[in-house]
Amino acid sequence: MTTTEVFEEHRSLLNGVAYRVLGSANDAEDVVQEAWLRWSRVDPTEVDDPRAYLVTVVSRVAIDRLRRAGSQRESYVGEWLPEPVSDLPDGAERAELADSVEFALMVVLETLSPLERAVFVLHEAFQLPYAQIAQAIGRSEAATRQLAKRARDHVRDRRPRFEADRAERRRITERFLRACLEGDLDGLKGLLTADATLVSDSGGKARAPLRVLRTAHKVGRFLTAITEERNVTRFLASVGVDGMDDLDIRVTEVNGGPGVLAFAAGDAVLLLSLDVFEGRVQHVYLLVNPDKLSRLRAVDPS
Structure with missing residues (x-):
């Protein structure tokens, strides 16, 4: 050769x-x-x-x-x-x-x-x-x-090993997304461990917390708040997207596992990845730095 x-x-x-x-x-x-x-x-x-x-x-x-x-x-x-x-x-x-x-x-x-x-x-x-x-x-x-x-x-x-298979983790991710979009704080808290954390990465280029959020209540309250229309609009504006008309939110495969991806005007603008253990979410990772999302495409998990 x-x-x-x-x-x-x-x-x-x-x-x-x-x-x-x-x-x-x-x-x-x-x-x-x-x-x-x-x-x-x-x-x-x-x-x-x-x-x-x-x-x-x-x-x-x-x-x-x-x-x-x-x-x-x-x-x-x-x-x-x-x-x-x-x-x-x-x-x-x-x-x-x-x-x-x-x-x-x-x-x-x-x-x-x-x-x-x-x-x-x-x-x-x-x-x-x-x-x-x-x-x-x-x-x-x-x-x-x-x-x-x-x-x-x-x-x-x-990093404890996953006890749930991918299908169960996908179901939990879908339930988590539904609770976020419905503003169901009690539902979210029921899916989170008491000491759950949320880590967000914006690189200063989008609206997101700069510090780690801790406890199920604080994480749930933040996630239900950011899905309110006025906050979604503000977030999209921070990444240069005008309006919600082309917003597409879906559960898809990222890094070999289920994750929530939001697309606007064809580009990925948000990734939500969940660390699931024993049927509940321990850690939530929120990535909104556009420089790190440019490669993401929706993947059919089948």
């Missing part, structure tokens, strides 16, 4: 690694492009394992970029949430990798160090052996195993 053919064979894998490490599809594309530039300068006949070589390059470039992003995010307006995606691979690969891009998990990965996050992604999402991961991140295998254990423990403590 040619140099280009070899790279294209592994592009999906490289995009997947970069996105999970960075939490940004735009940054992931930049990292994969950098990997291509480096690969194009290499004599492929001198590379014993192109897949391992390319994963190493992407991992190292992504780690460096994530370290730089840390200081940039300190000046970010309000809370920072990952950039969601709706275009996962089709077929068996979609089912296999969907859990590793669940939006709630991506939020937890933001709390890991760059090295911990890379090791977790490479081992848990892509099942790479520790010896290969150690080479990719430039650490000993023993140190890599220790990083993996810390990352797993941290994720387990912060």
